[in-house]
Amino acid sequence: MKSFETMSVQTAKAEGRVIQPKVMPVYQTSAFSFSSLEEMEGYYEGNGTYLYSRTANPNTDALGQTVADLEKAPKGIAASSGMAAILAGTLAVVQTGDHVLAAEDVYGGTFLLLKEELLRMGIHVHFADFKDTKAIEQQLIDYPEVKLVISESITNPFLRVENIEGLCGIAKQYGVKVLIDNTFATPYTIQPFIHGADLVVHSATKYLGGHGDVTAGVLVGHGDLIEQAEKRIVNFGMNLSPYEAWLTIRGIKTLALRMKAQTENAMAIAAFLEEKLRVWYPGKGAIVTFELPEHVDVYRFFSSLGWIGIVPTLAGVETTVSYPYSTSHRELTDEEKQKVGVTKQTVRLSAGIEGTQDILDQLAAAIN
Ligand SMILES: Cc1ncc(COP(=O)(O)O)c(C=O)c1O
Incomplete structure (x- = not known):
């Protein structure tokens, strides 16, 4: 009989059994063992x-x-x-x-x-x-x-x-x-x-x-x-x-489904915002960038976005907004920011997979 200490280290192993999982399991191991x-x-x-x-x-x-x-x-x-x-x-x-x-x-x-x-x-x-x-x-x-x-x-x-x-x-x-x-x-x-x-x-x-x-x-x-x-x-x-x-x-595994849904939403958002603001949308992908007019208080706009998250990244299934001036482009000098065109009024939106009309309604509420 092995000791408690040995048994708690030498735990049950699946050796010898043929296991065929439906998806590849996580090989959460720092190394692999050899039989000789x-x-x-x-x-x-x-x-x-x-x-x-x-x-x-x-x-x-x-x-x-x-x-x-x-x-x-x-x-x-x-x-x-x-x-x-x-x-x-x-x-x-x-x-x-x-x-x-x-x-x-x-x-x-x-x-x-x-x-x-x-x-x-x-x-x-x-x-x-x-x-x-x-x-x-x-x-x-x-x-x-x-x-x-x-x-x-x-x-x-x-x-x-x-x-x-x-x-x-x-x-x-x-x-x-x-x-x-x-x-x-x-x-x-x-x-x-x-x-x-x-x-x-x-x-x-x-x-x-x-x-x-x-x-x-x-x-x-x-x-x-x-x-x-x-x-x-x-x-x-x-x-x-x-x-x-x-x-x-x-x-x-769901990249195609997500990209299709997110791109469709981005197109609708770009078309909606273009009626009101300066918008950058190249007709592909799911990011829409826009410029708020000079007189709009950016902080007030962000705090009016309701369920649209303020997140300094992009591409999730949720619609989110970011502020390049003080996040992704923060470390750039004013001159470098000016060169790439990032201003204090630039907003970057990442379209999610929510219902299109819900996103448009929330953006309309924030703009109003
Ligand atoms: C275009 C692009 N490349 C590279 C990166 C860096 O990726 P990570 O944050 O995974 O290191 C980012 C991050 O935002 C990005 O937007």
Whole structure:
């Protein structure tokens, strides 16, 4: 008879039983066990799949491959956040001494990562107005050290739709790789890889997860680049937890349904607001940005929104509003804010899946 102490550690195991769950279970384990020393050593010789969850785990692998399949890219990898995925994708291409060229209207967090953290690694970043293809090409001519171009398929908060094919066409002429952040569009709406991007990145915290309960990132693209990114994720410890990967996969199962409903609501909201305000809506995706008139007190508007939540993120099933000036773009200088057009009157709305008329009624009440 084993001792109490031993029995409480060596608990019942499902060994030997064939179990076929309907969905992949959460492999909530930091490591995997082996039946012999030879088998464990065999892992290092390329036989066997899982050793230690920071290096690989079935749930995070499944998430990477699911998004790769949806984006029609060969390979994908999960990361602990959208920022981790952007960093891993960037460092898959560039190293100290190289330069990066980025759109000046990238997400505020990306802007800071590039401007501050990459510079600390000796990687210089140039920003340009990507509406101007001549300006992009001029930068590539002026700075032959540029190895990577970064932009977003739909930008935040003014929802500029990137000409991905045009951008990739120019970059390829100069032997430069392209990374596209596809967070706002999702592969339901745009698939940057098939338009020529080398790497596509997601803050899965947004539409892929879709329910506001995970922080996660995914990077997909060419196999050799994903292998490089994987090394950065493993060595910097930027791996995603198995449970967050599992939740994100569960969210992705309804991505098409959510995107369809949210896009329809966004279209109706944009049409409704356009009658009253200056509105940015590109005809796709589920974010609508608008400008309140100068005389409107922004704080009063936000406090009149009733059940529409004030949340500094986007893409959940609930309709929410955010205020770029003091959240996503807070760290930008006044000059930088002015350049991208973010003012004290800019409001970003993320359409949810509620009844369309209920959303319009609530917005009408707030505006009145
Ligand atoms: C377009 C875009 N990319 C990347 C990120 C960063 O993602 P995360 O917060 O998951 O790190 C965000 C976050 O808001 C975003 O909006």
